Structures are given as C-alpha cells and as structure tokens.
Amino acid sequence: MSRWEPDARGRLTQAAFTLYAERGYEQTTVTEIAESAGVTERTFFRYFADKREVLFNGSAELIDMAVRAVESAPAGSAPIDLVGAAVEAAAALLQLRREHARARQALIDANPSLQERELFKMATLSAAVADAVAARGVPPVAATLAAGAGTSVFSAAFARWIADDETRDYPAVVRDSMQELRQLMAAS
Amino acid sequence: MSRWEPDARGRLTQAAFTLYAERGYEQTTVTEIAESAGVTERTFFRYFADKREVLFNGSAELIDMAVRAVESAPAGSAPIDLVGAAVEAAAALLQLRREHARARQALIDANPSLQERELFKMATLSAAVADAVAARGVPPVAATLAAGAGTSVFSAAFARWIADDETRDYPAVVRDSMQELRQLMAAS
C-alpha cells in the first residue's frame, strides 16, 4: 500500500484485454502490454505468473462463490444438489458480465494454450467443489465424481449460454442441463 | 520412408522419458533430450510440437479406441451406454501398460504445465466421443453432456486405478464409477 498512479495490476489487465482483442493473443508481446500500461515487462511478471494468467483473474472469486454455495446449502442436501448449488452460484457470478465473458471466451477459443489454462482452472474448480462437498460428509470418491460431472455440465452450459443470441438465465441453463444429464444417466 | 538408424522419433521418446524421470521435467532441456537421442534440438521440434507433447504420443490411439467402441456398439444403445463403451475401451487400452501409465502420471502430477496438456487431451477425447455419439443419432447437446460426464468418470477412475496398490481391472473400475455416479445423480 502506497501512492502511485491507479493500480498497476488493473492497468495491466486492461491493456492486455485491449491488445489481445485488437491484434490477437499471440501477436501481442508482454513488453507491449507493459508499455501500454506504463510499466516494464518485469513488472508484468510480478503481477501475473505468465502471459496467459492475466485473462484468468476472476477464477479465484468463481471458486469462492462455488465453495460458499456448498457450505451454505441446506443440511441434508444430496451430494448432487450440493454440486448443483455450487455451479449455479458460479453461473450467477459470470452472468453479471455476459459481454465480458463472451469477449474473453472468443479469445480463449482462438488459442489452444489459453484453452489449456482454462481447462486447468476448471479442474481446480472441480477439485475445490469436491473438497467442499466432502467436507459436508460425502465420501471423497462420491464427491469427486459428482463434482466432475457438475463442472462438466457447467462448461457445456456455458458454451450454450454464450453461443445463444438472446440472453437467457445462465444458472437456469445449468439447472436444465443438469436435469438433462440426470435423465440421460437414468435411461437404459 | 528411407534408411537411417532405428527411428529418431522412437529414440527421442525414449530419451525424453528417461531424462524426465531422472532429473524431472523442468530440469531437462530439449537440447539434452536431442543429444541423448543423437539428433539436434531442431529435429526434436520436427517430431513434436513442443517439449510436452512427447509425453502424449498415445492419445491419438486412445481416442481411436474410444470412437471405434462407440461406432461398434449395439444398435439402440442408450447414449450413456455408448459413452460407457467408449471409456471402457480406452481404459482397456491403458490397462495394457499399467506401470508405464503410472510412471507417466507421476511426471504429469509433478508439473502443472503437463497437467494442462493432459486436460486438453481429455477435452479432445470428450469432444471426439461426443461427435461419435452424435453420429449415432443422439442430439448434440445430449451427446456433449454424456461424453463430458463419461470422460470425467474416466479420469476419476484412472486416479483410483493408478493409486491402488494391487492391480484391479481398470475397465471394471470405470464401470463401477459410472454406476456410482448414476446412483448419485438419481438420488434426491
């Protein structure tokens, strides 16, 4: 805490999004982002572990949301409902900034190395949800299976929600998709 | 097709596995791998897109296995059973070389960037299975949801199978895990 200009981290994030959108992720160098934010390349790497990470700032909050939803779910909830609450809460958070989410996703979809990072974040989310579910007394294996299925639904629903021309309710899409998967797994 | 020594690609793969195991993935440079295989660094990059890819040679065959299983499943199979057949076939393939799979997984577990690549391969598998399932008449959304859940189970089951001291039947672990998820999703 001290007294420079408006915070460097925010300026770097802003600069990165703008430049990535303008010329594409690969065509933008870290040095350019740093210059555009008025700092040096070295400073960029003090705020972000790597060039990709700047696009994944929100993931910690997303996980927090999901975990808290599990913790505050009604006593006696079934494991799958704990997971459902988690991913719906995460969906509600993303929904607050749909256009931002859409633009960001377009960048990710255009670059495999960004997709890898995104998948890693989703795996982290899944593991966090599994832990939270297990903390509520569900056996670890069951918690892992349920969390895996839930985050998988979360991702598929995200793609549908983002691709849709009209804005639908993302948590509702998640809920519907979860229900559809339930029916699929019950059949046969 | 021509006539050098035993193929360079194989020697590179072998050298990479050995060196990664000896000193760890990050502590090994591509140049060292190349030297150890009797070629230059440039040649390494002619066979593998990057330093990580050398650890993911088998993924194409794995996907082939899964897709073929979907294609050859009995007519009228439920979507979830198509997916089940796919991941059990993939499991059967990995089972042929359990110790290799275990050693390889130890490397991956020790390095986040390798985990990212693995997640990407799993996503590729999931998408391929979804396509194959959709090609059998299942609506795309349902195919995606089922494939996502199935590959998620496949991964969780893999971790259990690898962690276990005694060797169990991997396809059976997959089948059991799938069944357990079904029950979890039916509850409540």
Next chain:
DNA sequence: CACACTCATGTCAGCGTCTGACATCACTAC
C-alpha cells in the same frame, strides 16, 4: 550413368517468455 527429386537432418539467426540478482526511490515508522 547422369540427372532431378524427395526427404530427413543440420546449421544458423533470432524472437519472445520467463527468472534471478541487484539498484533505486518513495513513503512510513520510530
């Protein structure tokens, strides 16, 4: 047999990511 062709590989130069070590400079606390 000479020639052209292909294809794996080597050589070389260079860009960009990321890191460690150390200096600087403002602001804070005592």
Next chain:
DNA sequence: GTAGTGATGTCAGACGCTGACATGAGTGTG
C-alpha cells in the same frame, strides 16, 4: 532523520520455439 519496507527499474541470461537455407543420402527416370 534514520532505518525499514515495498513497488519498480535495470540488466543479464537461460530456454522454448521458428523460419530460412544448406547438405547429403537414397530413389527414380531418361
């Protein structure tokens, strides 16, 4: 004021990865 703390700059360098071009063995064709 003097020492400490924390954000930043500067510098040097390792390493991953790529494009361009050269080489040299093997293959075919006239």
